[in-house]
Amino acid sequence: MDERAIQQKIQRLRNGGRLRVLDLFSGCGGLSLGFHAAGYEIAAAVEFDADAARSHGLNFHKGETRHSVARDITLTSPEQLTGELGLGEAVSAFDVIVGGPPCQAFARVGRSKLREIAEHPEAFRHDARAQLYIEYLHYVETCAPLAVVIENVPDMLNHGGHNLAAEISEILTARGYVCAYSLLNAAFYGVPQMRERMILIAIRRELVNDVLFPAPSHWIDLPAGYSGSRAVALKIALAADREGDALYRAAPEATDALPPAVTARQAISDLPTIDARALLKAGLLRRGTRRFNIPQPYTGQDRQTAYAKAMREWPGFEGGPAIYDHVIRYLPRDYELFAGLNPGDQYPEAHRYALARFAEALERLEVPLDEGTEEWNKLKASIVPPYDPGKFPNKWRKMEADRPARTLLAHLGKDGYSHIHYDSAQARPISVRDAARLQSFPDGFRLAGTMNPAFRQIGNAVPPLLAKAVALKLKEQLLECGAQVPRVRTATGAGA
CATH class of the missing domain: 3.90.120 (DNA Methylase; Chain A, domain 2)
Structure with a gap:
């Protein structure tokens, strides 16, 4: 991880720079739309499906051809992406990376293998189960974002006997991030749909000591099936034979004092x-x-x-x-x-x-x-x-x-x-x-x-209103903490 790039981005944040987002596995842009509504700049996206890539380009880049073409992340390096889009060096182009590698990309890839991938990114490029995950980590490593947001299905917490969110958090923690993950239901955030998502947030340790999740804006008594699915997903994270994963956060509590969920x-x-x-x-x-x-x-x-x-x-x-x-x-x-x-x-x-x-x-x-x-x-x-x-x-x-x-x-x-x-x-x-x-x-x-x-x-897609709630809470943390970070020192010792 390029520590100097991190410090330069923090300084840019202090100076009022707009947070620039790279959306990986973007689809048509549910996450992008939520972050855009929260005031972020959607700088780029990588999406393999041609129709979804065109949708993303239409909505966030006025249909510019270079932003509307489908890209295979396994064949598109960060440097190639920023070069094609005219964004300069990859290490300087983005402040936040969002998205979520498909679960199939790392199913049955154990914790020891994930550690090895983190240390030796080329080691498992031949393994189709891990390749997309490797590429995602490669983008994080190369682009040095201040924050990472990963979303996926709740089963990511109990996928083939693995808590993949915990394993990803372990890798990102080793790379200098403070991580936490939770299960959020979109209906609690103004979306007229009962949709459960795993949300993992990682923020540079230079900025925070902990990660916070957005408070609900609406209330609903979810059907029993959702509670049962959640219990299965959380079985590993909340295992009774140990204290549980310290990086898991229970979703912020909603009460019936809030407005009812949108129907x-x-x-x-x-x-x-x-x-x-x-x-x-x-x-x-x-x-x-x-x-x-x-x-x-x-x-x-x-x-x-x-x-x-x-x-x-x-x-x-x-x-x-x-x-x-x-x-x-x-x-x-x-x-x-x-x-x-x-x-x-x-x-x-x-x-x-x-x-x-x-x-x-x-x-x-x-x-x-x-x-x-x-x-x-x-x-x-x-x-x-x-x-x-x-x-x-x-x-x-x-x-x-x-x-x-x-x-x-x-x-x-x-x-x-x-x-x-x-x-x-x-x-x-x-x-x-x-x-x-x-x-x-x-x-x-x-x-x-x-x-x-x-x-x-x-x-x-990720429901944009859920993405917006996550984006606003993340922005609040980044701006609040960025303002408190000491200025970067130049070689002569003067404040930058």
Whole structure:
């Protein structure tokens, strides 16, 4: 680690310099957007997926080609990145590195191996399980940031028997950082979604003695499933046979004195109505690629909640007179089925309802069909989904209007059954813009590609409002502590 570069960055911070962010594994930019909203400069990003890289470039660099190209971190050194972007030397270009290597990158890489990687970065470049993790560490080592923020799924704390957050913290501590990690649920930070994330923060030891996490802004009594998942994730960190990992921090406590969590209805009820059954009947909803070239006028001013208003008026990402990505999947068999489901219903309930509708359809026939005939099977297939309800109990879910949404996943890029719109009159899965709202992306945030890539980008993203809360707390620590750091001394001993 370049100690002189660290001191120069601290001095720059003292002089009022804006904190410059490098977002690794950036996706479309959920973390970047949160840090941007907190006043950071998004200097650069590295993202392998072409559509996500284009989205990031569109939103943070006005679509400049050099900022919009996909980059493979294993083939792009820090020096190459800053050279291509005209940012000067890598060691001087960034103050904060954010992002999160995919868990698969270091699954089953043990603590001893991680230590060896830290000491000998070339040692395991042949190991596909560790390579992305090695590259991430290499960027930290080369770029000498004042702070690092890593996010990932809660299972990172118990991945194949390893607490990867603790192991990463061990490496960063050896490199001069003060580290801590926690599990934060996005619903406590104003996001209309119950999404649990592991957040690890590392700050240079020259600046702090400890790491702090943001206080919640909202309250919710999370469903039991979230508590159970959290307990599994924390099993190693809070092991009973030892004192536990001193670097783990329990999430700051939320109380019911706070405003209630933002609900799905508050998040998306102002968006244009999409009556899937009426559009299907009129021939306006067809199979095919969903592109974002058809404007839908925004007419929901009279239905705006405080949250919707914030998504419409996000500085730099304001919503316009029309929405272009409010598109849904073509699922003609299931729109009527969606209409009949109750809030919270999942696939077993959907399957039972579909069988009941099939039975009614058989009774309406003037000429009865024998079970098992081609015509009987064809009619059943037009009404009843083919999945075994015993094997796919969680495949479907109708949202509850007055609660935050359940966790959005990248699987939205393949189907929309996990988030069926709560409004039975619309009888549809959520749209791309619905999903963006539920992740707290503002209406002016542009998504490159077509519907499937856009859903995937949203599902993979960190909710920007959660990222903003983390960014503001980190900034508070950096600015407060940076102001107290002694000035850098020059060779002659004069203050810089």
